[in-house]
Amino acid sequence: MKSSVITFPGSNCDRDMDVALKKFGFNNKMVWHDDNELPKSDLVVLPGGFSYGDYLRCGSMASKSKIMRSVINFAKSGGLVMGICNGFQILVETGLVPGVLLRNKYLEFICKNVFVKLDNKENSYFKNLNKDILEFHIAHNEGNYFCTKDQLKEIEDNNQIAIYYCNKEGKIEDQYNPNGSIKNIAGIFNKEKNVLGMMPHPERMIDQSLSGEDGSIFFKNLINNIK
Amino acid sequence: MKVSAIITLKKDVLDPQGKVIHQALDGMGFENISEVRQGKYFEIDVNENDPSKAKAIVEDMCKKLLANLVIENFKIIETQ
Numbered sequence: 001m002k003s004s005v006i007t008f009p010g011s012n013c014d015r016d017m018d019v020a021l022k023k024f025g026f027n028n029k030m031v032w033h034d035d036n037e038l039p040k041s042d043l044v045v046l047p048g049g050f051s052y053g054d055y056l057r058c059g060s061m062a063s064k065s066k067i068m069r070s071v072i073n074f075a076k077s078g079g080l081v082m083g084i085c086n087g088f089q090i091l092v093e094t095g096l097v098p099g100v101l102l103r104n105k106y107l108e109f110i111c112k113n114v115f116v117k118l119d120n121k122e123n124s125y126f127k128n129l130n131k132d133i134l135e136f137h138i139a140h141n142e143g144n145y146f147c148t149k150d151q152l153k154e155i156e157d158n159n160q161i162a163i164y165y166c167n168k169e170g171k172i173e174d175q176y177n178p179n180g181s182i183k184n185i186a187g188i189f190n191k192e193k194n195v196l197g198m199m200p201h202p203e204r205m206i207d208q209s210l211s212g213e214d215g216s217i218f219f220k221n222l223i224n225n226i227k
Numbered sequence: 228m229k230v231s232a233i234i235t236l237k238k239d240v241l242d243p244q245g246k247v248i249h250q251a252l253d254g255m256g257f258e259n260i261s262e263v264r265q266g267k268y269f270e271i272d273v274n275e276n277d278p279s280k281a282k283a284i285v286e287d288m289c290k291k292l293l294a295n296l297v298i299e300n301f302k303i304i305e306t307q
Contacts, residue, residue, distance in 0.1 A: 057295055064292065093295070100297045107243050146240065146298060180241070 001026050001226050003043040006071065008033040008062045013048035013084065013201065020203035021045070024219040031067060038070040042226050043080045046071070046087030048139070048201060058101065058142045059089030068094060080124055080226070081195045085140055088187070088197035097188045097197045098155060099147035104140070105180025111139040113212070114178060116163040116186050116200055117170045123193035125162070129221045133170045134163075134214040136200030138178060138186075143199040145181035145188070152182065162187035162196055230273055230285040231304045232293055235266040240298045269293060270306070278305050 003026040007014045014030065021028040021043075029039050033051075038044065052061035062068070068090075075081045075096050083091035091097045104110060117133050118126050147155065155161060164172045164184040177184045179199075187198025205215030236242050242264050249263040271288070275281040282303050289301040 056293070060292065060295070100295055102241065102298065103243055105241070105243060107247060144241075148239075148297065151297070 001042045001223055002040055003028045003045060004031045004039055004041040005029075005045045005047055006031050006033060006067055007047070008049070008051035008065060008090075010051045010053055011047050011049035011086070013086075013203065016201075016203045017045050017047045017084070020206050020215065020219055023206060024216070025223050033062065033065040033067050035067050036070065038067065038074055041074070041079070043082065043222075044071055044074060046081070046083040046090050048085030048087060051086055051090065054142075057089075057093065059086060059091075059093040062086075062090045063093035072096065075190070075195050078192065078194050082125070083195075083197040084201055084203070085138075085143075085199055088199055089142065091195065091197040096195045097190050098151045098160070099145055099188060101142050101199075102144040102146050102180075103142050104144050104178075109139075109141045110143070110178050112137070112178070114138050114186070114200060115166050115168055115170070115176070116198075117166040117172060118163055119161045120159045120189070120193075122159075123162075123189060123196075124225045125193075125196050125218075125222060127221075127225050129217070131214070131217060133166065133168070134202075134218065135205065135212050136202055136214060137204040137211065138200050140179070140199055143179045143181065145179075145185040145199075147182065155188065158191050160189045160191065160193075161185055162189050163198060163200070228273060228276060228278060228281050229306045230271050230281050231306050232269045232271065232285055232289050233266060233302045233304065234269070234289070234294045234299050235302070236264055237298055237300055267293075281305070
């Protein structure tokens, strides 16, 4: 299975993602933002970081970079595109997934482990996963998911909410919402469910001795789903 | 000619930075404030002499990049 990770100026989780994808069997290529053509890929990942120094709005400059034209075409033709953290911010700026990511409610950079609950397993990312609650890591300043009331209705009607912030038992309540996101939303799909944007970093949870194993569970399942 | 654009957050969007600035101003003795909202200001020198054309170009820029219309409004001002 072939994957591509896009590196923008200021990306800093691109190599972690590369390590994670390779560990679970992807033949991964790093792709520079200024390239025109996307290599043949089964999965494209927009990694975390601070692309273009978060100038203007997080992800806004990266969303207009050269390679993104190919990524947008790839997504529109049904290709799997996953944006993690800054990658999620880039995805909302392209309009591939609805909404925006605002500054965290209490204006602090949040760096900690969180639990997320899957809402929808009818997609290539979470299909066949034998867990509903996963422990991932978040590290962001602008992860406060916001959308208009009309958009929220559309998102809910189309089952586009991918994951919610919750506690260990899977309870989705205000007190387990780290950043003020509407409805505890941590990740969103596009309508067709081939594009996934999420704030948590599965690539930081791929080694039991360093962090945790829930990222391993996610990536192992993902490559099996794509095969 | 120079055209300016002011980007502001829409009414329903929470502005935590504005809130904190409000609190700081309050603490400094500026007590006569009911709300502070923070925005962005752009000054763009467009190579175009026709004011309406220049404004239209900046309006296009606002729609495509400078503002995110899910959360922000923009206002265009002709300065020179």
